[in-house]
Amino acid sequence: MRLxxxxxxxxxxxxxxNTGAIEKSDCFMHRGKDVRALADQSWSELRTPSAVxxxxxxxxxxxxxxxxxxxxxWDITPVFLTATAAACGVSNAYKIxxxxxxxxxxxxxxxxxxTPGASCIIDCGTAITLDLLDAxxxxxxxxxxxxxxxxxxxxxxxxxxxxxxxxxxxxSLFSAATEDAVxxxxxxxxxxxxxxxxxxxxxxxxxRLQLLITGGDAGRIQTLLTxxxxxxxELVLKGLAILAGEY
Numbered sequence: 001m002r003l004x005x006x007x008x009x010x011x012x013x014x015x016x017x018n019t020g021a022i023e024k025s026d027c028f029m030h031r032g033k034d035v036r037a038l039a040d041q042s043w044s045e046l047r048t049p050s051a052v053x054x055x056x057x058x059x060x061x062x063x064x065x066x067x068x069x070x071x072x073x074w075d076i077t078p079v080f081l082t083a084t085a086a087a088c089g090v091s092n093a094y095k096i097x098x099x100x101x102x103x104x105x106x107x108x109x110x111x112x113x114x115t116p117g118a119s120c121i122i123d124c125g126t127a128i129t130l131d132l133l134d135a136x137x138x139x140x141x142x143x144x145x146x147x148x149x150x151x152x153x154x155x156x157x158x159x160x161x162x163x164x165x166x167x168x169x170x171x172s173l174f175s176a177a178t179e180d181a182v183x184x185x186x187x188x189x190x191x192x193x194x195x196x197x198x199x200x201x202x203x204x205x206x207x208r209l210q211l212l213i214t215g216g217d218a219g220r221i222q223t224l225l226t227x228x229x230x231x232x233x234e235l236v237l238k239g240l241a242i243l244a245g246e247y
Contacts, residue, residue, distance in 0.1 A: 106239030
C-alpha cells in the first residue's frame with residue numbers, strides 16, 4: 001500500500017493506492033493549522049505504507065513538517081516528486097522542467113493515460129491553472145490565473161467593501177448580500193476566462209480539446225462553463241500513482 005499526498009497552498013488531498021488504483025481518498029485544509037495534528041487525525045489509523053509519494057507546492061516548511069511526522073510515525077523517508085523533462089509518455093514544455101508545478105505535472109500524466117486525444121487540464125485551487133496536452137503527450141504550456149478566493153481577497157483588500165466573510169455558495173446572478181455578490185463575481189470571472197482560453201487554445205491547434213477539471217473549486221466553476229468538462233477530483237493523485245510506478 002502506498003500513500004499519495006497532493007499538498008497545495010491551502011489543502012492536502014491524500015489517497016491510498018494499491019496495485020495502481022486509488023482505494024481511499026480524503027482531504028483536509030492546512031492553512032493556519034497544525035499540520036501534525038491534522039496528520040494524526042487523518043492517518044493514525046492507516047497501516048504502515050510501503051512508501052509515501054508527495055507532490056508539494058505548499059512550501060519548504062510544510063515539507064519539513066510532513067517529513068517529520070511520516071518519519072516519526074512509520075520510519076519512512078517520503079519521496080517528494082518534481083517535474084522532469086519527460087516521464088510516462090509526457091514531455092514537459094518548460095525549459096527548466098522542475099519549474100513546472102509538480103501537481104500540474106502529475107495531472108498531465110494522468111490526463112495522458114486516461115484521455116485519448118488533445119486535452120486541456122484545468123485545476124481550480126488557490127490558483128487556477130490551464131495546461132494544454134496534445135495527442136502525442138507533448139505539453140504545450142499553459143496559463144496561471146488567480147483562484148476565486150484570491151480574486152475575492154484582492155477585491156476586498158483594495159476597495160471599501162465592508163465584508164470579511166467568504167461565501168462558498170453556488171454563483172447567483174442576483175445576489176442580495178455583499179459576500180454572495182463578491183463570490184458570484186469571482187466564479188463568473190473564472191468561468192468566463194476559462195471558456196475564452198479553452199476556445200483560443202482549440203483554435204490555435206485547430207483541434208477539438210477534451211477538458212478535465214479538478215481542484216477544490218472545480219464543481220462550482222464547472223456549472224458555469226459553456227464548454228463541456230469532465231470533473232475528476234482525484235486527477236493529481238492518479239498521476240502520482242502513475243509516476244510512483246517509476247520508483
